[in-house]
Amino acid sequence: MAGSELTNIKSPRVKAVRRLTKRAFRDRDRSFIAEGPQAVREALALDGVVTQLFATAEAEVRHADIVAAAAAAGVPSQRASGEVMAELAQTVTPQGLLAVCRFVHVPLDDAVTADARLVAVLAHVRDPGNAGTVLRTADAAGADAVVFTDASVDPYNGKCVRASAGSLFHLPVVTGTPVARAVGRLKERGLRVLAADGAGEHTLDDVDLSGPTAWIFGNEAWGLPEEILELADDVVRVPIYGGAESLNLATAAAVCLYASARSQRAGSRSSVPRLP
Amino acid sequence: MAGSELTNIKSPRVKAVRRLTKRAFRDRDRSFIAEGPQAVREALALDGVVTQLFATAEAEVRHADIVAAAAAAGVPSQRASGEVMAELAQTVTPQGLLAVCRFVHVPLDDAVTADARLVAVLAHVRDPGNAGTVLRTADAAGADAVVFTDASVDPYNGKCVRASAGSLFHLPVVTGTPVARAVGRLKERGLRVLAADGAGEHTLDDVDLSGPTAWIFGNEAWGLPEEILELADDVVRVPIYGGAESLNLATAAAVCLYASARSQRAGSRSSVPRLP
Structure with missing residues (x-):
């Protein structure tokens, strides 16, 4: 010293x-x-x-x-x-x-590669604690990248860094990207883009999650705007079985990301190995 | 007025x-x-x-x-x-x-009835925001009751009430119960008691969750003490696929409770209807 x-x-x-x-x-x-x-x-x-x-x-x-x-x-x-x-x-x-x-973030094209199978996109997420928790959960679920769009909180906000519990340093993070650009790139790379929204027509249990998937998570209070729902391949809601009106954003994201991780792994266990 | x-x-x-x-x-x-x-x-x-x-x-x-x-x-x-x-x-x-x-809480014996199929037990949960979020998630997942043990935060703490987003009023809540008494009652009622802990031998994907299940969730920082792990029928961890060391307590609870809800519903859809 x-x-x-x-x-x-x-x-x-x-x-x-x-x-x-x-x-x-x-x-x-x-x-x-x-x-x-x-x-x-x-x-x-x-x-x-x-x-x-x-x-x-x-x-x-x-x-x-x-x-x-x-x-x-x-x-x-x-x-x-x-x-x-x-x-x-x-x-x-x-x-x-x-x-x-x-700064540790990387360009969108470096984060979303041809091998990407699970990506989380934070659109209009404003609470840094929520954003950091989603980043931590995405890391735990084995996501390949997390994209903070230009309308979301700064990933380097102190509360976000703390809530991420180190995950900010574990996987490729993108920041400041317009959501349309992110969605375009994800689709080009062959990922199915799902918007998580309480107004979704399908529930998590009704969709096939075994393929490469990107999840878009929206604002804590009002979810996702119409133009983002339209960009997505499908709008999916976490089923509510009890009296709660909705789930906390970070909670909903955890349920979606782990449902994907589980389906992808179950799928890869039972499928025929791909030849190179 | x-x-x-x-x-x-x-x-x-x-x-x-x-x-x-x-x-x-x-x-x-x-x-x-x-x-x-x-x-x-x-x-x-x-x-x-x-x-x-x-x-x-x-x-x-x-x-x-x-x-x-x-x-x-x-x-x-x-x-x-x-x-x-x-x-x-x-x-x-x-x-x-x-x-x-x-106060809206009810006695343990009223909350955990013979029909109970999904119960969340909060043991040593100290952060009221986390406790309220778990209560909200348990409600959303269709839980029959939530038990706050005597070592957990007060469910009537203002932060807990707010984080529960109304769920405190939706399902039977028990408070101040020693964990051993709660576990005893849950077992008597035929529920399998699973402790959620990062040190669990089995992962969420390895256990059959189709039957009546109670989940015990522990402290934010140090999980569950040995004596509670021993009370449980099994200790189960949420699998970590990426670089994160662990999940946030409320996030882990959401993944466990929704895995149960999903399995129970998938099971009940495919099983032969029970006769009265």
């Missing part, structure tokens, strides 16, 4: 990181903040993503492996006082560890 | 409602607060649950149907100033409508 402890919350270095809590500055610096040992560990697993590590003296001891991994990767580490960490972190109980990371 | 507008945030009536944000006072009064038009509407649909309605002048106009339903049910309504509503409501943007409700 080179240098002394950073204690002045008004220092230019602290301000330069702190401003990354705002989207405009993230976009300018093409950088964002990952907080906590899990996210920092996952970020360090990718080459050239972490540009600075900040740790309290206590966190340096508790997470010596992470500090060592940063050193091995040539990432500059800075010890920070608890007060500075509280200023930099957006969580109420920061765990004393925080990394400044370069 | 009888009487004048309530404008004094320090009045005893306002304080008597405001204190229901604390569990000790909820338990003493056996009452809780439901906020917003959706929750108030669902509460009014049950006989004798709502004891007082508070509405801003604006909300009286916008939600005249709800105010009329309250009047028809003999529920006293009180017009409240925006300032009083902000004092009473726990949401940042209250929608001008709030009901004081009697």
